[in-house]
Amino acid sequence: QKEVEQDPGPLSVPEGAIVSLNCTYSNSAFQYFMWYRQYSRKGPELLMYTYSSGNKEDGRFTAQVDKSSKYISLFIRDSQPSDSATYLCAMSAEGSFGNEKLTFGTGTRLTIIP
Amino acid sequence: SQTIHQWPATLVQPVGSPLSLECTVEGTSNPNLYWYRQAAGRGLQLLFYSVGIGQISSEVPQNLSASRPQDRQFILSSKKLLLSDSGFYLCAWSPGRGNGYTFGSGTRLTVV
Incomplete structure (x- = not known):
């Protein structure tokens, strides 16, 4: 079982739709969660970027972390064609000697259809 | 502000030839440095990381090596390239501890 699982897609949605991207993970030591x-x-x-559980909003983007379920999400509101890209989740635990080793999902390819 | 430079952007090399990819970071000191390879449909594979000059950790045994001759310089090398070394190589830096990475623009390597 991979430490981080992400549906590779591809995912195609019409412009203006709400997009939901998700990752699950198995390592309970992960504390830092990112979307690229x-x-x-x-x-x-x-x-x-989020630390531990909870929500974080930045413009049209919202990141959610549910550590109890080991599940993270990225929501994109009012999706635009410029949002068409591959989205990768990433996460890390406390590293040793200041090193931070990120574990990445395989990425979800998203296409927004005008 | 911090910037990361990676070159070349594209490289086509014959099997058995040597390789040298260079990455430099500006605007910060003592960064953690990383080399990743991204193959189509397979995500990002960590190859090497470094927490200081001359300190290299290898994640995957392979035909590649890395060196950090200066604080903000990270080099990926190979003495003899294999076909399987083809891929998209990414350098990244991090200040450490939960701050995420900043990636370079990548080098697309094709071994023919």
């Missing part, structure tokens, strides 16, 4: 957005042939960019 990766456009084609580019490096991933950090989109959202």
Whole structure:
């Protein structure tokens, strides 16, 4: 079993729809949870960051963490064609010697249809 | 502000040739540095990480090696490339402890 599971998609939704992206994980030591957005042939960019459980909102994006269920979500409201990208979840536990080792999901490819 | 530079953007190399990919970070000191490989449909695979000059940890035994000759420089190398080394190579840096990574723009390597 992988430490982090993410549905690879692809996921296609019409413009303006609400998008829900999810990851599950098995390592209860994970405390830091991130979502990265990766456009084609580019490096991933950090989109959202949360620590422990709860919600975090940034504009049209909301990240949710449910540590009891080992489940994290990213919601995108009023989706735009520019949101078309691959979304990767990532998480880490406390590292040793200040090192932070992220464990990534495989990514979900999202397409917003105009 | 901090920036990360990675080059070249694209590289086509014959089997058996050497490889050297370079990554540099500006605007910070003593960063944690990482090399990842991303294969289509397989996600990000951590290859090497470094918490300081000369300190390299390998995650996956393979045909590659890494070095950190200076605080903000990280180099990925191979003496003889294999076809299976093809992929998208990403360098990243982190200040450590839950701050996430900042990735470079990546190098697409094709071994022919």
